[in-house]
Amino acid sequence: xxxxxxxxxxxxxxxxxxxxxxxxxxxxxxxxxxxxxxxxxxxxxxxxxxxxxxxxxxxxxxxxxxxxxxxxxxxxxxxxxxxxxxxxxxxxxxxxxxxxxxxxxxxxxxxxxxxxxxxxxxxxxxxxxxxxxxxxxxxxxxxxxxxxxxxxxxxxxxxxxxxxxxxxxxxxxxxxxxxxxxxxxxxxxxxxxxxxxxxxxxxxxxxxxxxxxxxxxxxxxxxxxxxxxxxxxxxxxx
Ligand code: ADP
Ligand code: MG
Numbered sequence: 001x002x003x004x005x006x007x008x009x010x011x012x013x014x015x016x017x018x019x020x021x022x023x024x025x026x027x028x029x030x031x032x033x034x035x036x037x038x039x040x041x042x043x044x045x046x047x048x049x050x051x052x053x054x055x056x057x058x059x060x061x062x063x064x065x066x067x068x069x070x071x072x073x074x075x076x077x078x079x080x081x082x083x084x085x086x087x088x089x090x091x092x093x094x095x096x097x098x099x100x101x102x103x104x105x106x107x108x109x110x111x112x113x114x115x116x117x118x119x120x121x122x123x124x125x126x127x128x129x130x131x132x133x134x135x136x137x138x139x140x141x142x143x144x145x146x147x148x149x150x151x152x153x154x155x156x157x158x159x160x161x162x163x164x165x166x167x168x169x170x171x172x173x174x175x176x177x178x179x180x181x182x183x184x185x186x187x188x189x190x191x192x193x194x195x196x197x198x199x200x201x202x203x204x205x206x207x208x209x210x211x212x213x214x215x216x217x218x219x220x221x222x223x224x225x226x227x228x229x230x231x232x233x234x235x236x237x238x
Contacts, residue, residue, distance in 0.1 A: 002063030002076060002153035002186055003028045004049060009058035011044055011210075018044055020210040021058070026203075031180050031187045033197040035233065036207035042190040045207075046156050049188060050079045063153060073103070078152035080160050086131050086142050093127040096145040103150075113149040120182060121145050121175075137168045144179065157189040161196065173199060194235055198222070206230050 004026040011019035019041045026032045034042045047053040048060060051072030060067055067075050078099070086095045094101075096117055097110045105113075118124045121141045131139055140160060147155055157176070161169045173196055180187050180200075191197055197204050198218045206213040206221065206229075214226040218234075225231035 003030075003061075004154060004186060004188065005059075005061040006045075006049075007059040007061070009045075009048065009060060010056045011041070011048060011053070012056045017056075018210050019048075019056075022210070022212055024205055024212065024215070026186060026188060029184050029186055031177075031189065031200055031202045032205060033201035033203070034188065034190045034205050034207060035192060035194070035197045036213075037233075038192065040207045041210045042207060043158055046079070046158050046188060046190055049154070050077055050156055051075050052079070075154075076152055077154040077156055078147035078150045079156040079158065080144050080147045081158065082140075082143070082160060082163055086139060086146070088131050090130070091127065092123065092129050092131070092134070092142050092145075095131070095142050096127075096149055098146055099150050110149075113151075114145075117145040117148040120148060120179070135168075136164050137172055140164065140168075140172055141175075144176075148183075152185065154186045154188065155183075157187065159190055159192070161191075161193070169193075169196075176200065194233070198234070204234075206233060 006022055006024040009019060009022045010017060034045060036042055044053060048055050055068055062075055093114055096114050100110045100113060118127055121144060123141050126138055161172050164172060177200055189200060201218055203215060204218055204221055205215050208229060214221060214230045221230060221234050
């Protein structure tokens with residue numbers, strides 16, 4: 001398990017500053033949701049935490065360690081992508097084991113980890129199928145399974161449910177909530193869906209134009225939005 005701390009973090013692409021000196025504290029085991037309009041920097045923040053994007057200025061700490069220059073694989077984080085990122089030519093088993101395969105894990109270790117992930121996600125019966133033989137929700141489970149086998153202390157989700165239909169989104173939202181309870185890992189979740197944010201989050205970070213507008217529990221933000229932007233975004237009455 002690990003906490004994640006961003007201190008005055010800035011990100012520029014060329015001369016354009018897209019993250020403007022952000023401070024965010026994510027406690028160990030917390031479920032934190034980043035919300036905000038398209039282009040406000042949610043994915044960029046997540047990618048910096050994952051190590052997929054470098055930080056222009058500021059400090060990123062994971063588990064008490066400054067990781068600015070530490071390789072993604074060494075950070076103990078795993079990103080869950082949208083379900084279409086799974087490989088069509090591989091079975092579910094091979095897809096879930098993928099990160100272990102490239103890390104050179106033994107066959108026995110892979111089997112053990114895949115079995116464990118399949119049990120948690122209730123997809124033991126799907127392991128020999130290919131993605132084309134799965135429903136959208138099952139595919140999303142595969143994408144989550146891929147992250148689980150790596151035993152991350154921090155899970156990062158970038159709009160994982162945005163290409164699922166409404167009913168499935170609700171099911172998967174509940175599954176992700178259960179997963180958080182089961183694993184107790186720190187989870188950072190990006191969405192522009194208010195319902196996902198309000199139901200899943202211990203803490204919501206509202207972003208706008210690369211800056212933090214407000215941080216608080218769903219109820220804090222709903223009842224005491226800092227400004228009209230936050231109120232409008234979370235659908236609160238004021
Ligand atoms: P969000 O996920 O909130 O929609 P992003 O983090 O993807 O927003 O993008 C934030 C801003 O950074 C946007 O203005 C986007 O165009 C810009 N941006 C993101 N990635 C790159 C990149 N690789 N090169 C240049 N600009 C980028
Ligand atoms: Mg994005």
